[in-house]
Amino acid sequence: MSILGTRVLRTEDPRFLTTGGVYTEDVVDDRLAGACHVFFVRSPLAHARINGIDVSATLSAPGVIAAYSGADLADLPAIPPMMSGLINAEMTRRLLAIDKVRYVGEPVAVVVTEHPYQGEDAIELVAIDYDPMPPVLGFELPADAPLLFEAAGTNVAGELGNESSLQPDLFDGCEVVVSRTIVNQRVAPAPMETRAAAAAWSTDGRLTAWIPNQGAQGTRAELAELLGLDQSQVRVITPDVGGAFGAKFGADPEHAVVAWVARRLGRPARWTETRYENLISMTHGRGQQHTITIGGSRDGDVRAYRLQIIQDAGSYPRIGAILPYLTIMMTTGPYDIPRAEAIAKSVVTTTTPVGAYRGAGRPEATAAIERAMDLFAAEIGVDPAQVRRKNLLPAFAQPHRTAFGALYDTGDYVAGLDKALEAAGYAQLRKEQADRRASRDVRQLGIGLSSYVEITGMGDGPESPPTENASVEVHPDGTATILTGTSPHGQGHATAWAMLASDELGIPVEKITLKWGDTDLIPEGGGTGGSRSLQQGGAAVQQASRELLEVARERAAASLEANQADLVFDRTRSAFAVAGDPEASVPLSDLAAAERLVVRTVFSAPGATFPFGTHVAVVEVDTETGKPTLLRMITVDDAGVVLNPLLAEGQRHGGIAQGAAQAFVEEVVYDADGNPLTASFADYPFLSATEVPSFELAEMQTPTTYNPLGVKGIGEAGTIGATPAVQNAVIDAVAHLGVRHIDMPATSRRVWQALREAAALSGSEDT
Amino acid sequence: MIPAPFDYVAAQSPEHALELLAEHGDDAKLLAGGHSLLPMMKLRLATPAVLIDIGRLSELAGITADDGELVIGATTRHADLAAAELARSQAPLLAHAAALVGDPQIRHRGTIGGSLSHADPAADLPMALLALGGRVELTGPDGVRTVSADDFFVGFFETVLRPQEMLTAVRVARKPGVPWGYQKFVRRANDWAIVGVAAVDGRVALANMGSRPLRATAAEQAMADGASAAEAAELAAEGTSPGEDIHADREYRAHLARVLTRRALEHQR
Numbered sequence A: 001m002s003i004l005g006t007r008v009l010r011t012e013d014p015r016f017l018t019t020g021g022v023y024t025e026d027v028v029d030d031r032l033a034g035a036c037h038v039f040f041v042r043s044p045l046a047h048a049r050i051n052g053i054d055v056s057a058t059l060s061a062p063g064v065i066a067a068y069s070g071a072d073l074a075d076l077p078a079i080p081p082m083m084s085g086l087i088n089a090e091m092t093r094r095l096l097a098i099d100k101v102r103y104v105g106e107p108v109a110v111v112v113t114e115h116p117y118q119g120e121d122a123i124e125l126v127a128i129d130y131d132p133m134p135p136v137l138g139f140e141l142p143a144d145a146p147l148l149f150e151a152a153g154t155n156v157a158g159e160l161g162n163e164s165s166l167q168p169d170l171f172d173g174c175e176v177v178v179s180r181t182i183v184n185q186r187v188a189p190a191p192m193e194t195r196a197a198a199a200a201w202s203t204d205g206r207l208t209a210w211i212p213n214q215g216a217q218g219t220r221a222e223l224a225e226l227l228g229l230d231q232s233q234v235r236v237i238t239p240d241v242g243g244a245f246g247a248k249f250g251a252d253p254e255h256a257v258v259a260w261v262a263r264r265l266g267r268p269a270r271w272t273e274t275r276y277e278n279l280i281s282m283t284h285g286r287g288q289q290h291t292i293t294i295g296g297s298r299d300g301d302v303r304a305y306r307l308q309i310i311q312d313a314g315s316y317p318r319i320g321a322i323l324p325y326l327t328i329m330m331t332t333g334p335y336d337i338p339r340a341e342a343i344a345k346s347v348v349t350t351t352t353p354v355g356a357y358r359g360a361g362r363p364e365a366t367a368a369i370e371r372a373m374d375l376f377a378a379e380i381g382v383d384p385a386q387v388r389r390k391n392l393l394p395a396f397a398q399p400h401r402t403a404f405g406a407l408y409d410t411g412d413y414v415a416g417l418d419k420a421l422e423a424a425g426y427a428q429l430r431k432e433q434a435d436r437r438a439s440r441d442v443r444q445l446g447i448g449l450s451s452y453v454e455i456t457g458m459g460d461g462p463e464s465p466p467t468e469n470a471s472v473e474v475h476p477d478g479t480a481t482i483l484t485g486t487s488p489h490g491q492g493h494a495t496a497w498a499m500l501a502s503d504e505l506g507i508p509v510e511k512i513t514l515k516w517g518d519t520d521l522i523p524e525g526g527g528t529g530g531s532r533s534l535q536q537g538g539a540a541v542q543q544a545s546r547e548l549l550e551v552a553r554e555r556a557a558a559s560l561e562a563n564q565a566d567l568v569f570d571r572t573r574s575a576f577a578v579a580g581d582p583e584a585s586v587p588l589s590d591l592a593a594a595e596r597l598v599v600r601t602v603f604s605a606p607g608a609t610f611p612f613g614t615h616v617a618v619v620e621v622d623t624e625t626g627k628p629t630l631l632r633m634i635t636v637d638d639a640g641v642v643l644n645p646l647l648a649e650g651q652r653h654g655g656i657a658q659g660a661a662q663a664f665v666e667e668v669v670y671d672a673d674g675n676p677l678t679a680s681f682a683d684y685p686f687l688s689a690t691e692v693p694s695f696e697l698a699e700m701q702t703p704t705t706y707n708p709l710g711v712k713g714i715g716e717a718g719t720i721g722a723t724p725a726v727q728n729a730v731i732d733a734v735a736h737l738g739v740r741h742i743d744m745p746a747t748s749r750r751v752w753q754a755l756r757e758a759a760a761l762s763g764s765e766d767t
Numbered sequence B: 001m002i003p004a005p006f007d008y009v010a011a012q013s014p015e016h017a018l019e020l021l022a023e024h025g026d027d028a029k030l031l032a033g034g035h036s037l038l039p040m041m042k043l044r045l046a047t048p049a050v051l052i053d054i055g056r057l058s059e060l061a062g063i064t065a066d067d068g069e070l071v072i073g074a075t076t077r078h079a080d081l082a083a084a085e086l087a088r089s090q091a092p093l094l095a096h097a098a099a100l101v102g103d104p105q106i107r108h109r110g111t112i113g114g115s116l117s118h119a120d121p122a123a124d125l126p127m128a129l130l131a132l133g134g135r136v137e138l139t140g141p142d143g144v145r146t147v148s149a150d151d152f153f154v155g156f157f158e159t160v161l162r163p164q165e166m167l168t169a170v171r172v173a174r175k176p177g178v179p180w181g182y183q184k185f186v187r188r189a190n191d192w193a194i195v196g197v198a199a200v201d202g203r204v205a206l207a208n209m210g211s212r213p214l215r216a217t218a219a220e221q222a223m224a225d226g227a228s229a230a231e232a233a234e235l236a237a238e239g240t241s242p243g244e245d246i247h248a249d250r251e252y253r254a255h256l257a258r259v260l261t262r263r264a265l266e267h268q269r
């Protein structure tokens, strides 16, 4: 029986639960002996000119070795914005700010000390003379807003279409048109492990950098670029990584500065940021404003949809600035809408740069269309489940091309919706809701739906073939080693990749070791993000294992003096045997003893895959206090074939909780001066196990044909499906009281305010 | 996240702690559970030169019954107070409040003396003590004085404790079987109250409705005059001056105070 599809326990966990992980701050290595410690002096102002920096006082503080400011690094090239084709190329940045600061938290200077505890005292002694400028905040910036980058001449980082490209007659013929401007708020990735780096240079001028990341090879490329080095001069090693959520891709200026300090001082250097620094200077996520307009017939046919996006890219355009590209690609989601259009604009503001965050652009698209569906349903007075069913794309066997260029591989969206509704007991829930409404219960029930389709395992574009490599080696002692270009940080690749190799090679999972995240050992790889790992990295492991068996078959034939065609592979013994003569056999381990038995391969997929599903959230709202409580969460997340249900469920659980947290509580808040108000975990909330129920996961598996495993990505389904379902449920709970929309996070206060406004409105209508 | 430099002395006895306080004066801070002081030091909002650790003084910990009163030592941990049979039967409101502080780790470190001395207007135990009409024993160079909860809290993180004094014990009247109500409105289970209400025996105390824990005197008066719980609760926010933060503005806090007071009065245990 195949091990695939079974609940193999995570081989990673005994170590994490006993001795614990080894994170970048924990790394003990001879190359890091005698390391100094780097501390960043960060801007306390959102927007200001720097008149002068005086580090002299800090140099005499206890333990201080050196202090540097932007001027010391001025010979390094300015860093261009990401995707400079799409983004205004003048919006460049420096590793340490030189003339201007553009957000609270921007690194301005560094102090280097002997011991880690000396740095925070020492940075207080760096004197910086700032000339404050007005902050630039929000989505719709006034025409006379000060410019973040004078040379750019604008605060618009980039545009995809614009107002003049909109079709004036898009909604012609629609009986009902609803429009609303909503916010998909800025959130903080807040991984348990903050950012860190350790850097050492060898005498041959090569840098070794330990950095928590999502792909050592991509981190090496960016680090080399930031430091003006050739990639061959850089080795990146990935220790255990305590969460990333998209925000640990590549390298940040701080990582490069630590490496620069190590070279300048001829001494290894280390840095670990504090939680405060993490919350104000690791990239944030989301941060889009949507104007959604939806039109159709009174009986629920959606005929036209328009999405206008403004992306708050933060101060320096990074991935966040181009996320609307992905949002636009997924504009219509799982629906068949005859006329649809989308435009986007990214603006820079004096806030922390925005980057990728679990779902990166797709949750925003889903949130927009799912709110639009509910607004439309409420306007025509038709059940939101019916409106969805009526407009979902019918099941398709051949890939479906959308008007926005996406090619959906396989899908049966109606079946997903029906399965979720059935698992939820939808009709019964609606009845209970009606009862509570009728009895004017203080605690009202809300039922929220979200049907989604998303894109996973995207290459450089939606159709550039994504690839990943893997090596598999069998050793003479019967163990095996896998090298992968993916970069697990909680997902369980060590277990899953071992299952795949075990299934082919007949070697027990516990005898298989997975290695990743060392660019000298594994020079190529795409890392882990965009839910790509299993469908490409896992597929590569299976392919490498199969190719290894072919190599072994040849050698076994020679060793057994038999015909290759007469050999059968006996998985129970991990050996080739002559058909009909099991005594005449040779195990893989013996073949490996005779000659190294190793295969490296590259798997290439025809394109991205599109998982889909429906989430149903059941929320209770205390109408006196406004407090919402999540009672139930029922989800169908169809990501094709499931390799290990335990791992897949783990991805769903974490994602759902994280997605619900965006809907309920999470938000990065700035005051009117651009000061971050959510710079500690006392103020920046997320949900814990106490605030969420046990999730009810319904199973559905529609295989893809894009890889032999039939798998799609599951890593981001939770944050894509759950957020709008929860938001819709909160609004649904109070819809009968006249509430049509509440922006996220739907906190108690916001719900109470919405109730009050609705009551005031209905009161004024009465009179 | 790393405190400014400081010295540390572990007091050997309550008397030793008082001597050290006298010696270091304003530069020193007592360290009990450390769960309010250390976060403030890490954020550099507090920069004491000397920490005098009283957290391990077993003489100051424990719960005893003394005639009509329950006496709770200053370094009694929240978890111990919440679990103690004596407290649960004689002052159930106080034990309940202790059980709602933060999370288990915090309850196993934090102390009642630390919580009261810290005087966070959003905290649970100061409000509970005020509702119970309890008293605190303050020991200084000149001996012990007893101050009622009504007089102890004077402002934002401010009490009548003098620099050379230490809170040594807490006294509350034993009220077995007297109904009480407790409402803590939180964003998440382990958060501080956005607004809190404790009600027992005709007294109503509020958390986070001003710079210190407050009595809802207008509501109390109305009840004394025979008003219903709902009628009295409508007056709960009178005379309060709640602050504004990212969780709530004044209006919302006043609204919550009214709703929660009604619930605290109507749903008594």
Ligand SMILES: Cc1cc2nc3c(=O)[nH]c(=O)nc-3n(C[C@H](O)[C@H](O)[C@H](O)COP(=O)(O)OP(=O)(O)OC[C@H]3O[C@@H](n4cnc5c(N)ncnc54)[C@H](O)[C@@H]3O)c2cc1C
Binding pocket: B029, B030, B031, B032, B033, B034, B035, B036, B037, B038, B039, B074, B075, B100, B101, B102, B103, B106, B109, B110, B111, B112, B113, B114, B115, B116, B117, B118, B122, B123, B124, B125, B161, B165, B166, B167, B168, B190, B191, B192, B193
């Ligand atoms: C994450 C988190 C969540 C929390 N949630 C809550 C909550 O929900 N509700 C709540 O009420 N509290 C909460 N707290 C605070 C917690 O209850 C603290 O333990 C308590 O407020 C302080 O007690 P402590 O013993 O830790 O005092 P310490 O931190 O040691 O001291 C606090 C202050 O009191 C002084 N002090 C201490 N003991 C004495 C004494 N005997 N005499 C005179 N002065 C003294 C100290 O010098 C210091 O100024 C939370 C704390 C944290 C970290």
